[in-house]
Structures are given as C-alpha cells and as structure tokens.
Amino acid sequence: MKHKRLVRLTLTAVLAAAALALSLLERTLTAGLPFPPGIKPGLSNVIVMFACSALGLPFALGIAAVKSGFAFLISGAAAGFISLAGGIFSVVMMFVLLKLNKKNRMSYAGISVLSAVTHNAGQLAAASLIAGSALYLSYAPVLLVSGIIFGLITGVILNSVMPAVIKKGFDFFNI
Amino acid sequence: MKKALFSITALFIAVLMLFTGCSAAAVHNEIFAMGSVLSASAYTNDKQAQTLFAGISDAVYGLDKLISPTVENSDVERLNRNGSAELDAKTSKFLYDCVKLCGICGGTLDITLGAATELWGFQTDSPSKPSDEELEEARLHTGIEKFTLNTEKNTAALEEGVRLDPGAFGKGAALDEAYRVLKNAQIPATVTFGGTVLAFGRQPMKKAWKIGIRDPFGTANDCFAELKIENPDKRTGTFISTSGSYEKCFTENGKTYHHILAPDTCMPADSGLVSVTVKSGAGITADALSTACFINGLNAETLQTLGYFHAEAVFVFADGTYYVTEGLRDSFTLSKDCTFTEHVYEE
Amino acid sequence: MRNDRKRRIRPGDIIITAVLLAAALLLMLIPRGKACTAEIICSGETVYTIELSSVKEPYKLDLENGVTVLVERSAISFFCSDCENGLCVNTGRLTRAGDTAVCIPNETIIKVRGEGSFNAITGKISTYHEA
Secondary structure, three states, rough: HHHHHHHHHHHHHHHHHHHHHHHHHHHHHHOOOOOOOOOOOOOHHHHHHHHHHHOHHHHHHHHHHHHHHHHHHHHHHHHHHHHHHHHHHHHHHHHHHHHHHHHHOOHHHHHHHHHHHHHHHHHHHHHHHHHHOOOOHHHHHHHHHHHHHHHHHHHHHEEEEEEEHHOOOOOOOOO | HHHHHHHHHHHHHHHHHHHHHHOOOOOOEEEEEEEEEEEEEEEHHHHHHHHHHHHHHHHHHHHHHOOOOOOOOOOHHEEEEEEEEEEOOHHHHHHHHHHHHHHHHHHHOOOOOOOHHHOOOOOOOOOOOOHHHHHHHHHHHOOHHHHEEEEOOEEEEEOOOOOOOOOOHHHHHHHHHHHHHHHHHHOEEOOOOOOEEEEEOOOOOOOOEEEEOOOOOOOOOEEEEEEEEOOOOOOOEEEEEEOOOOOOEEEEEEEEEOEEEEEEOOOOOOOOEEEEEEEEEOHHHHHHHHHHHHHOOOOHHHHHHHHHHHEEEEEEOOOEEEEEOOHOOOOOOOOOOOOEOOOOOOO | OOOHHOOOOOOOHHHHHHHHHHHHHHHHHOOOOOOEEEEEEEEOEEEEEEHHOOOOOEEEEEEOOOOEEEEOOOOEEEEEOOOOOOHHHHHEEEOEOOOOEEEEEOEEEEEEEOOOOOOOOEEEOOOOOOO
16 A cells, blocks of 8 residues: 555656646747747646546646646746646546546547636636736636647547557556 | 536536626726826726726826916916926926927927917917917027026026927826836736827736727727737836827818927928827837927938937828838738828938 | 547547537627727716617717717717817717727716727827827
8 A cells, every 4th residue: 555655656756747847848839939828738737637547636636736836936926826726626627527437438638628628717717816806807718719729639649648558557546 | 427527518618608797807097187088997906996096197187287387376387477487396307308308309399389389279279370470479489498497496497488388298297107106006007198108017818918009090999000019027118109180280271280380480390291109118208209200200310319219100191101110010010991001211 | 547448539528629619609709899888977977878789769968068979879979069179079989899089178088898909099189288
C-alpha cells in the first residue's frame, strides 16, 4: 500500500514538472501570435487528464495546484487564483466524467472538451469575482468555442497516447 | 449514463446562458462641463465606478472654475476683464503649458484669439462674418507676445483689448486631470470630452481599445475609420483629439465659415482640411495639436511638429482624401463602406 | 481503468461537441448592434428607459426642458428643441447600439444602450469654444 502511494506521488511530481514545461513551451510558441487574452491551447491538460485517469482525483488536483502556484509566482495572486479556479473545476469535471464513463460512450476527446470548457468557465467566474462584476461574461462565447477546439485537440492527443502507455505495461492504479 | 451526460451539459449551458444575460461590461456616466458633455465608461463594478466618476467630475469642474472664460470670476475671466490678474497655481501651470505649445507651433496656435472669437460670435448662437475693419482691429489685438505670464508670482497680464481664449487647450487639460484620477484608481476606462478621447489602461479581455473617428461628412454617430489603441500597461493613457470644421459653422452670402480661426488672419483656416485627428500621450497636447495641424495643413512643418511631440495624426481633406502619419498606419483601419481615398503627399 | 478502447472518437464525444457548439452559436446570435433599449437622461437623471423593439407607432415625448424626442420602432432622435443651435436635432436618428445625441444647452442626452462597434468616438461632440 505504502509503496503504491509513494510511486503515485513521485509520478505526480514528475508529471507536474512536465505540465509546467508544456505550459512554458506553449507560452513561447504562442507569444507572437494574435491570441486573445485568456485563450490558451492548454497542452498541459493532456497530462492532467492522464493523471486523473491513471492516478486519481487527489493527485490530479495536486498537479492543478502546482500549475496555479506557477501562475502565482509568475503573474501574481490574481492570476494564481484564476488558474486555481479553472484547474479545480476542470479536474473535478474530468473525474466525474471518467466515473460516469463506465459504458465507454465517450473517449478522452469528449471528456477533454467538457473539462476545457469548464476550465475556461471557472477562470471566467474567478475573474468576474475578483473584478466584483459580471465584467468578463460577454467573453463567454469565445471561451466556449476555444474550449471545444482545444479540448478536441488535447483529447485526441491523449486518445493516441494512452494505448502506447498501456502497451508499455503501465500499471494503472485502480481508482 | 447518457442521461447523466446530457444533464451535465445541459446544466453547463444553462449556467453559461445565465452569465451572458447579466449586466453590461462597462459603467457609463455623463456630466456637462465647459460647454460640452464629458462621458466616461469605466470597466469595473458599479461602486468603484461611481467613486471614479465623482473624482473625475470634481477634477474637471475644478479646472473649469479656474480657466473658463465664461465662468464668472474664474482666473481667466478676471484676466480678460481687468487686463491683469493673480492666478491659482494650477491656472498658472495650465497657461504656461499653453504658451509653450503656442511657441513650438509657431504662428498656428494662439491662446490670445479671444478678441477674434468674440468678434465672430461663435460662442453665441448667431455667429456672423465681421467686417474687414473689425478683423483688422482683432488682428491688432492678437499675439502671444501681448500676453505676459509670471509663473513664479502666479500673475498674468494682457495688453489692452487682448483676450485669452483657451478653447483649443481647455478640454485636453481637463482630460489630463481625469487621467490623474484614473492613474490613482487604476481602473480601465475611456473618457470622451468635446471631441477628445482618453483611453486609459487595458480593457479587460480585449487586446486593444477601438476608437472611432467621426466621419466629417456624416452625422455624429458615423465613423469613417477606427484606431486600435493598445496601452502597454494599466497605468498608461492615450489621448486622441479631433478638430473638425463640420460643426459650428454658418453660411453667409453663400459662403460657409467654420470656427477654427487662423491666428494670423483671424479668419477660418483654409488649409483644405475638414478634420484632423491627433494621437498623443498628453491631453492638452493632443487637443492643441489637432487645432494647430488643422490650421497649418499637411506639410513638412506640421509633420515635424508632430514628430517633436511623438504624436501621430490622421488628416481628412475636403476632397474626400485622407492621410495617416507613418506611426499610426498599423492601428488605422478605414471603415468598410467608407469611400475615401488616400491622399498623395510628397515632401 | 483499462483504456484500450479509448483510442477512437466515440458517439458521446460527438454529441457533447455538437451540443456545446450549438450553445456557442446560440450565444453568439444574441442580437447585437440593433437598437433595443434607449435612455433619455436629463441633467444626469435617467428620466425614460424605452424598449424600442416594442414600439408600434412612432410617438413624441415632450420633455419638461423644452426638448421633444421622437421615438420609433428601432430608432430614437431629437425631434425639436428650444436651443438655438439645433445641433442635437441635426444628429439625426439613433439606430445602432451605442449611438448618442446631446442637447448641451438643455443638458439632455439620448442614447441607445449596448456596446457599439467602438469604445469611444473622437470628434463627435464639440462645442462653441472649440478653436
């Protein structure tokens, strides 16, 4: 038992580092491009989704927390809070969907889309809370669409990656 | 299981739709000052916005009470009436800035046009063309050298018959005051006052402010072009001011006269332009330069002056052509149904 | 969970994406730009808020300060005013969200609520002393 938990913990740490690396990569790549504020490809969500699926809710939340801490260090308390809100909502959504997916009606694509959209909604809600008004909500359609698009992308990525991971003999800790 | 899926998504959509039904993004406010209307739009919650508006209101009225030539006992009114006056430090600073601008702009900008503007009667509702003798007399009573300002003692004096008209500077200066209030509050906002706009900070969730330039040949709500203004941070403000001959003009004996007077002739400026828009980092500069550029027309001297202030401009000519200075071309977009063509300008 | 079946797109994915896309489209179709609600503000107080979309016949509103406003199905305008310059009336009909008109001597503003295409317009309202 202890062994399993330790392995999971270590794996979480490594994954968190990988998630941060992906975030950084994403920032550099999209820096010059005309991305409206708040829209991100969210490549690191592949990792978070994997963690949620393979390690369990608490560990996935841990990765989300690390990502928020990162945002806090780089861009300040507001950014950290917004990231945390989006992260928590999306991870919980991922967990709920994975649980509900026993009959396998949807692949990681659908889960990813919903969790990306939830992530954006959480961020929007947090930003509005900070500003104290429904300031940002006219932005909702944009975030919805970008959540769908990028959610599909990351979901399809994980769809392709998972079988390879399983093939390698990765032992999924039964959540 | 499908049911659960559908219910989640339905709930989700419901929440989102609830969101978009909510209140508007910006809080608006209008006040009347300096013979015009000042409208502000603040991107924050209602409470903070009202405090902001009160602050801006106080600052603008405060300035109005000092520099308006029509407010009884204002510094400028007393100066005009008595030929000399003691000034508030703020008035003194304002007049100093005006004089400096007049100096740099050569003969195209003059704060001592008071006698001429009164003669034409543009501040009344029945302006008329003065006779040649009246104009000659007005010219004798115009000239920045006839105005003395002592910034140490905060006093000023005017030669006999000379009057100050801070019209080309006042609203820009008022926006500078609003800018100070905004800098303290650090709230993203736009403030529009008498043809000049201050875009302050960064609009939430958007890259740049979209500022429309009024179509000189259309009505007040028609724009012929748009400027994308992107402030680098939440403490920067950009001022955009337009001077145009389309408002405040009258026709007499078949000829149309507008209200932007050239200081050397005391007649409406005849430079072929109908509107000039200037973008600058200071309100009083933008306001003054839009007038100066209008009077001087599009030439090397004007472009040099703009360059000196690191300002950019858009010129619209009476023949339906326009010219945008280099630094502003990236931010400038002509409206879809606008039929203006580019004005060919050669050094 | 054993996920060897997850490598393909499944019907659930498509349903979710379709539903969300529909929602997004719906949200984006929320009417923007056309005049819906107008406000008449006298000396700082909003005296009238009018739903332009529910106006059947055009009618005039005589305000206490000598201004008459014309209200139509998707437009509002200054009809006449006792101010001498008549700039307010000259502004014409306000038909888009964000359009405004002002009668400065009577301190009256009429505007159509909503976000226009611009955050602000420069050169819009000048005054007597603009020199």
